[in-house]
Amino acid sequence: MLVLSEMTNKVLQFPDLHSRTNGRAARAAPRTSPEEVAEALSAGMVPPDAHFDQFLDPVARALSGQHWTPLAVVVRAAEWLEERRIRTVVDIGSGAGKFCVAAALAGHCHFTGLEQRAHLVASARELARTFGIESRVHFLHGTLGSARLPSADCYYLYNPFEEHCFEPAERIDNEVEIGVERQARDLAAMDELLARARPGTYVLSYNGFSLRMPASYRTVAIDRELPNVLRLWRKAAARPV
Numbered sequence: 001m002l003v004l005s006e007m008t009n010k011v012l013q014f015p016d017l018h019s020r021t022n023g024r025a026a027r028a029a030p031r032t033s034p035e036e037v038a039e040a041l042s043a044g045m046v047p048p049d050a051h052f053d054q055f056l057d058p059v060a061r062a063l064s065g066q067h068w069t070p071l072a073v074v075v076r077a078a079e080w081l082e083e084r085r086i087r088t089v090v091d092i093g094s095g096a097g098k099f100c101v102a103a104a105l106a107g108h109c110h111f112t113g114l115e116q117r118a119h120l121v122a123s124a125r126e127l128a129r130t131f132g133i134e135s136r137v138h139f140l141h142g143t144l145g146s147a148r149l150p151s152a153d154c155y156y157l158y159n160p161f162e163e164h165c166f167e168p169a170e171r172i173d174n175e176v177e178i179g180v181e182r183q184a185r186d187l188a189a190m191d192e193l194l195a196r197a198r199p200g201t202y203v204l205s206y207n208g209f210s211l212r213m214p215a216s217y218r219t220v221a222i223d224r225e226l227p228n229v230l231r232l233w234r235k236a237a238a239r240p241v
């Protein structure tokens with residue numbers, strides 16, 4: 001069942017505050033306010049990632065270029081969510097909350113982020129507070145398969161299970177179990193979620209998620225122009241017998 005789908009393109013690297021400090025980890029003074037970033041996103045514009053990332057804590061900010069969804073992808077995803085009147089989204093592996101918070105600012109959905117690393121959950125909650133969006137964005141600390149998730153119109157995945165194949169230096173940290181056995185358990189839990197989801201459920205994936213989609217899911221939108229492939233799937237209605 002394992003396939004490395006949508007992995008042909010490079011991970012996005014927008015210019016960010018770090019590249020302008022010649023690698024020094026100094027935090028540049030914010031050039032834009034949360035209100036300005038929120039206004040741009042709600043107008044469908046794509047602010048530079050650095051303008052958003054400055055509101056992440058330093059650890060989460062340093063991880064952004066490789067591990068968090070770029071704003072260009074968030075804005076395209078938010079368009080699709082609005083067009084299809086999707087109202088509730090669960091981000092499986094929500095990291096520091098960048099996707100959930102930015103997509104909430106760019107649209108009208110409610111987001112629940114599930115994240116296994118406690119420090120990232122804390123960062124994500126702080127990020128939602130910074131943007132004053134806590135009423136539409138919530139974060140749960142837990143692991144797929146163990147945590148109780150709300151049902152949702154759509155599940156979002158930015159390749160959360162691929163970290164198990166990364167070199168140690170490319171991982172987020174060593175605070176959680178990493179390895180092929182853990183990956184197999186995660187993929188089995190995801191397979192079960194997809195099987196149980198009601199017909200009409202959407203799955204939004206950025207850069208794939210290491211699992212072959214069941215045949216009942218059809219691609220309904222795809223964008224290959226972004227740094228990696230963004231794809232929206234929908235579960236077909238069960239055939240009458």
Ligand SMILES: C[S@@+](CC[C@H](N)C(=O)[O-])C[C@H]1O[C@@H](n2cnc3c(N)ncnc32)[C@H](O)[C@@H]1O
Binds near residue numbers: 157
């Ligand atoms: C590539 S990051 C994406 C973060 C976020 N979705 C975004 O785009 O900004 C994947 C995240 O998934 C989390 N993760 C991976 N497997 C998980 C699991 N089984 N349960 C909960 N979180 C998981 C990782 O800790 C990591 O923070």
